[in-house]
Amino acid sequence: METQLLVKIIHMSVAGLAIVAILARALTLFVGTQGNMPNPVARTVLVALQHFAITVIVLTGIVSLFLKDFDVQPWFYAKVILFLVLVSSLGKAYKKDDSILLVQRRAGLFIAVVSLVSILALVMIKPNFG
Numbered sequence: 001m002e003t004q005l006l007v008k009i010i011h012m013s014v015a016g017l018a019i020v021a022i023l024a025r026a027l028t029l030f031v032g033t034q035g036n037m038p039n040p041v042a043r044t045v046l047v048a049l050q051h052f053a054i055t056v057i058v059l060t061g062i063v064s065l066f067l068k069d070f071d072v073q074p075w076f077y078a079k080v081i082l083f084l085v086l087v088s089s090l091g092k093a094y095k096k097d098d099s100i101l102l103v104q105r106r107a108g109l110f111i112a113v114v115s116l117v118s119i120l121a122l123v124m125i126k127p128n129f130g
């Protein structure tokens with residue numbers, strides 16, 4: 001199979017895995033919370049899944065860029081910025097710091113989900129900003 005297509009299939013499949021991991025972990029901010037901290041059950045598995053998915057997305061994304069000779073549409077830059085917002089707000093939402101209120105964590109999660117939905121809209125619509 002053509003390398004570019006294979007890398008793209010891995011990129012998209014792992015993006016699907018990331019969505020499942022983000023949504024599953026979101027539940028830990030609503031069910032079984034302990035004070036200001038998320039539900040600790042399955043924390044390790046969810047963290048591992050999320051880290052794996054995000055790492056593979058970035059690696060396959062960078063490999064795709066090289067395979068395409070960096071020939072990208074303007075919306076691609078919006079996607080990268082939204083991805084950075086996604087990762088940083090997830091980091092805030094689950095930071096191991098008891099002084100971060102649950103409501104602040106949920107606000108972080110909300111921003112992350114809005115970024116994720118926007119990335120999905122971008123890759124589906126591929127808007128022409130030109």
Ligand code: HEM
Binds near residue numbers: 008011083119120
């Ligand atoms: C949650 C984050 C992400 C999601 C859901 C996502 C999803 C997708 C999808 C669905 C496609 C296929 C679009 C199509 O051709 O129809 C795609 C392509 C691509 N993505 Fe991502 N992506 C994400 C993050 C990233 C990041 C961080 C990078 C860069 C480091 C990246 C780089 C690329 C490139 C270069 C392509 C074009 C591949 C090609 O046409 O061969 N993506 N992405």
